[in-house]
Amino acid sequence: MKNHNYEALQEELEKQPNILITTHRGPDGDAMGSSLALYQVLKAQGYEVSVVVPNSYAKFLNWLPCNEDVLEFEGNEEKAQALIDAAELIFCLDFNDLRRTDMMCEALESASAKYVMIDHHQEPSDFADFIFSVPIVCSTAQLIYEFIDQMGWKELLTLDIAKCIYTGLVTDTGSFRFSSVDTRTHEIAANLIDLGLEQADIHQKLFDNNKESRLKLLGYCLSEKLEVLPEYHTAVMSLNREELDRFNFVKGDTEGFVNYALSIDGVVFTAFFVKYDDKVKISFRSLNDFRANLLSKKYFDGGGHINAAGGIFEGSLEDAIAKFKEVLPEYKNELLANC
Ligand code: 5GP
Ligand code: MN
Numbered sequence: 629m630k631n632h633n634y635e636a637l638q639e640e641l642e643k644q645p646n647i648l649i650t651t652h653r654g655p656d657g658d659a660m661g662s663s664l665a666l667y668q669v670l671k672a673q674g675y676e677v678s679v680v681v682p683n684s685y686a687k688f689l690n691w692l693p694c695n696e697d698v699l700e701f702e703g704n705e706e707k708a709q710a711l712i713d714a715a716e717l718i719f720c721l722d723f724n725d726l727r728r729t730d731m732m733c734e735a736l737e738s739a740s741a742k743y744v745m746i747d748h749h750q751e752p753s754d755f756a757d758f759i760f761s762v763p764i765v766c767s768t769a770q771l772i773y774e775f776i777d778q779m780g781w782k783e784l785l786t787l788d789i790a791k792c793i794y795t796g797l798v799t800d801t802g803s804f805r806f807s808s809v810d811t812r813t814h815e816i817a818a819n820l821i822d823l824g825l826e827q828a829d830i831h832q833k834l835f836d837n838n839k840e841s842r843l844k845l846l847g848y849c850l851s852e853k854l855e856v857l858p859e860y861h862t863a864v865m866s867l868n869r870e871e872l873d874r875f876n877f878v879k880g881d882t883e884g885f886v887n888y889a890l891s892i893d894g895v896v897f898t899a900f901f902v903k904y905d906d907k908v909k910i911s912f913r914s915l916n917d918f919r920a921n922l923l924s925k926k927y928f929d930g931g932g933h934i935n936a937a938g939g940i941f942e943g944s945l946e947d948a949i950a951k952f953k954e955v956l957p958e959y960k961n962e963l964l965a966n967c
Contacts, residue, residue, distance in 0.1 A: 631759045631760070631761060632759070632760055633758060634778050634779065636758060637744060637758045637779075638779070640717060640742065640758070641675075641717075643716075644674075644675065645675075645715075645716035645717040645741075645742075646675075646676045646677075646714050646715050646716045646717070647670055647675050647676065647677040647678075647715065647716070647717045647718075647719065648677070648678050648679075648680060648711055648712060648714075648715035648717070648718045648719070648741070649663050649666055649667055649670075649677065649678070649679045649680075649718075649719045649721060650663070650679070650680050650681060650682070650718060650719070650720055650721070650729065650732065650736070651663050651681055651682075651720070651721045651722050651723060651729075652682070652722055652723035652728040652729060653682040653683055653728060653729055653730040653731065653732075654682075654683065654685065655681050655682075655685040655689075655722075656685070656686075656722075656799060656800070656883075657689060657795050657796060657798065657799025657800065657834065658722050658767045658768050658769055658795075658796040658799055658800040659681070659685075659721065659722040659723075659768070659796075660681075660685060660689045660692055660695075660698075660792075660795070660796075661689075661692065661769050661792040661793060661794070661795035661796030661797075661799070662721045662722055662746070662767075662768040662769045662771075662772045662792070662793075662796050663679050663681070663698075663721050663722075664679065664692050664693060664694050664695065664698070664792045665769065665772050665773075665776075665789050665792035665793045665796070666719060666721065666746075666772055666775075666776075667679050667694055667697065668693065668694055668786065668788060668789045668792070669776055669781055669784050669785075669789060672784045672786075673781065673784065678697075678699065678711045678715075679694075679697060679698045679699065680698075680699045680700075680701055680708045680711055680712065680732070681698055681699070681700055681701065682700075682701050682702060682729045682730055682731050682732040683700055683701065683702040683730075683731060684700055684702070684879060685879070685880070686879060686880025686883055687837075687878070687879075687880060688833070688834055688835075688837045688880060689795070691833050692791065692792055692795060693788035693789075693791055693792060694788070694792075699711065701731060701732040701735070702731050702732075705735075708732070708735065709735055712735050712736065712739050712741075713739070715739060715741040716741050716742070717741055717742050717743075717744060718736070718739060718741045718742070718743050718744070719744045719746065720743055720744065720745045720746070720747070720756065721746050721747065721768050721772070722746075722747055722748075722749075722768040723747060723749065724745055724747045724749045724751070724752035724753060724761060725752070725753040725755070726753075726755055742757040742758070743755055743756040743757050743758070744756060744757070744758040744759075744760070745758070745759050745760065745761060746760045746761075746768060746771050746772060746775060747760070747761050747768055747771070748761070748762055748763055748764075748765045748766070748767060748768055748770075748771060749761075749763060749931070749932065749933065750763045750921065750931075750933070751931075760775060763933075764808065765808070765810075766797070766800055766801045766806060766808035766809050766810070766813055767796045767797055767799075767800035767801060767808075767813075768796060768800070769792075769793045769794075769795070769796020769797050769800065770796070770797060770812065770813055770816060772793060772796070773793050773816045773819075785823060786823070787823055787824045787825060790820040790823040790824070790825045791825060791830060793816070793820060794817065794820050794825055794827065794830055795830060795834065797813060797816065797817060798830065798831065798834060799834065801813065802887070803831070803835075804817070806935065807935075808933075808935075839881075841875045841876045841877075841881075842875070842881045844875055845867075845871075845872075845875035845877065845881060845882070846885055846888070848871070848875065849865055849867060849882075849885055850865075850888060853865050853866055853867065853871075854889060856889075856892060856895065857953075857956070858894070859960070860897070860956045860957075860959070860960060860963050861894055861895055861896045861897060861963045861964065861966075861967050862895065862896075862897040862898065862899070862956060862963065863889035863890070863892055863895045863897075863898045863899075864889075864898070864899050864900075864901070864949060864952065864953075865885065865886070865889055865898070865899075865900045865901070866900070866901035866902070866903075866945055866949060867882065867901075867902050867903070868903045868945050869903050869904075872902070872903075882900070882902055885900055885911075886898055886899075886900035886911040886912070886913050887913055889913075890913045890914075890915065894967065896914060896915040896916060896918055896963060896966045896967055897912070897913070897914045897915075897918055897920065897959075897963055897966075898912070898913050898914075899911070899912050899952055900912075901941075901945055901948050901949055901952075903944075903945045906942070907940050907941065907942055908940065908941040908942075908943065908944075908945055908948040909938070909940055910924070910928055910930070910938060910939045910940065910941060910948065910952075911936075911937075911938050912924050912930075912932070912936070912937040912938065912939070913935060913936055914934065914935050914936075914966070915935065915966060916966040917934065917965075917966055918934075918935075918959075918962060918963060918966040919934050919962075920932070920933075920934065920935060920936065920937040921933055921934055921937040923937075923955065923959060924937040924938065924939040925937075925939075926955075927939070927951065927952075927955050928940060928941055928948075929941075
């Protein structure tokens with residue numbers, strides 16, 4: 629069993645390998661917080677280390693310490709490829725299948741480096757040489773904290789690193805509200821606050837940064853595009869390209885929209901469809917034991933967690949929604965049981 633083999637990884641790290649840290653496409657708060665926390669710890673340990681992410685991420689994460697050191701693969705392919713080629717150890721954070729890196733997948737597959745996976749998604753694939761996978765844990769950031777602790781690096785924690793870890797905890801737990809939060813999550817948050825972290829400041833940076841156009845897009849989405857399907861305790865929302873353009877959409881603007889529909893009394897499952905260039909990106913959220921990830925995996929080439937999953941559909945927005953409505957009856961009993 630390779631999982632959680634700290635000793636073997638210690639041995640590998642003793643060789644002073646050149647290190648690269650990466651995460652999934654469309655990095656979220658957990659992905660960026662975890663990557664930049666680990667980056668700073670490894671740098672403090674004297675390693676040659678870089679962070680390369682597949683593509684751009686939401687602006688509300690740009691304040692993270694060391695954000696300026698992150699290289700986006702998309703648009704910087706040559707430079708990124710050189711870093712991948714030079715890497716001897718690649719940390720894969722917040723994903724468990726190389727395909728989740730999308731445009732960066734091929735480059736990673738051809739790398740000669742050893743892989744370390746630190747992740748909290750279900751059913752890890754077996755591409756990594758060192759695996760630290762705990763699907764019941766709320767965030768990769770929590771696993772990064774444990775990892776730092778287990779490696780004996782806790783004295784390297786700084787306020788800047790604390791900000792990164794805290795960001796991962798907050799963003800992947802809906803601000804500490806999901807059932808995946810455990811006593812350890814709060815204990816870690818407390819330890820981070822002991823390092824001087826001002827949590828009100830972090831929450832403000834993450835959530836009180838709306839542009840007027842984003843708030844208006846949300847208002848439009850809720851008032852004009854929300855459809856509740858009472859029979860299935862499900863709500864559906866969608867946005868097409870024209871609607872996104874009308875509200876000057878930029879990446880990250882629709883983040884969190886899917887959760888609003890879940891707050892409707894009697895709704896235990898929501899799906900949010902957004903049309904990008906040639907694909908429809910779908911976000912699923914659920915309450916209780918309804919396994920959003922299984923539906924996504926079966927019908928939308930996706931996956932994720934029980935209560936928060938995502939997928940894609942190749943085709944029109946209308947066809948994606950029609951397919952969703954077509955498969956809902958299969959889940960009727962399960963949806964009812966989770967009300
Ligand atoms: P979001 O709705 O925030 O994009 O995604 C929620 C969660 O679903 C993510 O944290 C990730 O675990 C998972 N997820 C999103 N998109 C995909 C996808 O295309 N494939 C898989 N396997 N998981 C996804
Ligand atoms: Mn995560």
